[in-house]
Amino acid sequence: MSRGIVWFRNDLRIRDNEALYRAVEDFDEVIPIYVIDKGLLDVRDYGSAKMGTFRMTFILEALHNLWSRLRELGSDLIVDVGYPADVICRYAKEMEVDAVYAHKEATKEELEREKELGQTLGAAKLKFFWGHTLFHINDLPFEYQAVPDVFTAFRKKCEKYADIRPEFPAPDRISTPDLKTDEIPTLTDLNLTPSGGDRETKLFTGGEDAAWDRLNRYFWKTESLSSYKFTRNGLLGMDYSSKFSPWLAAGCISPRSIYYAVKRYEDNVKKNVSTYWMIFELIWRDYFRYVALKYGEKLFYPGGIKGENPNWEDDSELLEKWKSGKTGVPFIDANMRELNTTGFMSNRGRQNVASFLVKDLNLDWRKGAAYFEEKLVDYDVSSNWGNWAYVAGVGNDPRENRYFNIMTQAARYDGKGEYVKHWFPELSEVDQQHVHAPWTMSSADLSRLGLVDSAFAHPAVVAKQWKL
Ligand SMILES: Cc1cc2nc3c(=O)[nH]c(=O)nc-3n(C[C@H](O)[C@H](O)[C@H](O)COP(=O)(O)OP(=O)(O)OC[C@H]3O[C@@H](n4cnc5c(N)ncnc54)[C@H](O)[C@@H]3O)c2cc1C
Known part of the structure; x- marks a missing residue:
């Protein structure tokens, strides 16, 4: 009997989730876990919290949705608060798992979490997949260390030389041992005060289902995609731009899924400069991720990746x-x-x-x-x-x-x-x-x-x- 943990991070979805897909393929039993990172809840940087209530609310909603989708497939979801290395290792030991599967991140603190887990668990038991970008890291026409410093050069080379991989389908069934899971914590459990957001100001609901509802509205129902390039600089209302960003950030939908939805739209409704522009913007998103990977902690220096020596006021x-x-x-x-x-x-x-x-x-x-x-x-x-x-x-x-x-x-x-x-x-x-x-x-x-x-x-x- 083999067992694997899927460590959910910024990939709160079932569809096009390679870590989950491979775990279901490789193990007899799969244990899905999400860790609410205590390191994010307790820390303030430059006077600001690292995790605010808008995002946490969205993530908690996304976890509820993920949980119900996993249950439909015969599985379950452990949601715990703590440091990922401690929590994942505790469950790995208790449940005698063979390996932990997760998606790789690109930025300093997220990579540190991976390293900590590797050190506690043993690197051999940890397997990462690349799943947050449109272009897979192994398909880039250059090493990530040589990502061009100008976006246009990056985009043109990727468009010319890199294919976009197909989506991974959602698993049909997931076999999971009895986990006796607890309720997902609330904002109050996490010592966060709900923000003033009422029905009128709450724009987004977390979760994979809500992500696809949004896509269906923006693409198929209103056909707003057909005019996206000309409305995207708008300021008022829901439909001047796609508003996909909260779901992409939490991984409720993948950029690849959006890409293939654009292709279906182009085949069935219209193909024009606006449909291309949606993909163009997703390439910007890829670009910033690869630049972050290339430059590591330099991205957070006062003089940024250019190494400038700026002189800011402290007011x-x-x-x-x-x-x-x-x-x-x-x-x-x-x-x-x-x-x-x-x-x-x-x-x-x-x-x-x-x-x-x-x-x-x-x-x-x-x-x-x-x-x-x-x-x-x-x-x-x-x-x-x-x-x-x-x-x-x-x-x-x-x-x-x-x-x-x-x-x-x-x-x-x-x-x-x-x-x-x-x-x-x-x-x-x-x-x-x-x-x-x-x-x-x-x-x-x-x-x-x-x-x-x-x-x-x-x-x-x-x-x-x-x-x-
Ligand atoms: C100072 C600053 C901070 C930003 N911080 C974030 C952030 O924390 N998270 C975030 O997702 N975006 C950030 N952006 C990029 C951009 O503003 C948002 O992605 C966009 O406004 C989200 O709205 P939308 O989903 O309707 O975008 P659309 O115009 O519909 O674009 C579709 C998708 O393309 C991607 N995209 C579009 N523009 C950019 C861009 N300039 N950079 C990277 N990806 C892009 C996003 O994933 C977006 O959801 C920031 C931009 C600026 C100037």
Whole structure:
């Protein structure tokens, strides 16, 4: 009788899960385990928690869904809180397992967890699979250490020389010993306070089923995919972009599954530049993961992978204003309010608030990245830190000193001020000309609109590039 553990990590799914698929093939009995990492619950970095409530809520929902799917297949799921090496080793010993199967991660702390487990368990008993990217690491047309430093070169070579592997089917049945599993912990058990998210602000439900519901809506029901390239810079509503990111981050759906769904859509509905662009963006996601793997802990250095020597201000009051959406610059504050209320922010918003923090407030980009780590429901180590470094000018942006002019961006992407008015109804009476710079109104108008004492009349910074 052979037995294997599947250590679920950021791969909370049954379909296209190679670690699970191989374990079912290789062992008579399979024991699925998820460890809620105590190391993430207890630690704060740059003043921000490493695990926030939006993401934890999503993960707990995903675990409930995974549990019920595993049960349908005759299996079960152990969910325990602790350090992965301790928990997995304890079960491995108690249940006399032959090996542990899991998906490999790419970033420093996640790789340390793997090393710790290998040391406690014995490396021979631990087997990893590569399952988080579109292009498999062994199919890249270069070694990962030689991943090009410019995205376009990476993309073109991958598109030309690498095939995308087929998905692994979900197992038909999983044989699992009687595990006498406990209930999955709640947020309160984990000492986390539920965030204000109510029915209106809760955008996402964790789990593989919800991931496929979202895909079915975005692709088949609304056919939003057909116009994705032209709507993806939107700010308001659910369907301007796919919103796949929370499910991809927790692994409720794989990028390969999305890729093959795009191909089915192209065959059955429409093939155009928008359907290609969805794949293009998934290649960006791959890129940041491979860059993280290539550069290791350098990604987290102040000067990033470029090894720059930046000179940031250390102004905690200013940082607090940025975090809480009280800088007085409506386009920044509205995006931060969205993040703080829902755990999500559009890509356009993320680029702007990140650039503002670094280039206009001159604060350390890592403090912004750490705050995103706490708040984002879709937090992904490589995508977050890679994008932050990119915008801060210490990452993979080939353009020197790219600057997002917040006023130009706001005018371009929120010309009528609908987005800022959505998050700040007190701006609803402000005319189009002043809505993104209310402090430029006359004192009489500020007073008439009740804004004279608000941050909007006294912004934290007015950059000279804005040319107001
Ligand atoms: C400062 C900053 C921080 C970010 N932090 C994260 C993060 O923690 N987690 C995360 O998933 N994304 C992050 N992104 C990338 C991007 O903003 C989000 O993936 C995207 O907004 C999610 O919305 P969507 O799923 O509707 O995207 P869509 O536009 O529908 O794109 C489809 C998918 O492609 C991938 N993708 C799109 N753009 C990017 C990108 N620039 N980099 C990497 N992958 C991309 C995502 O997986 C996304 O779900 C960050 C971007 C910036 C500028």
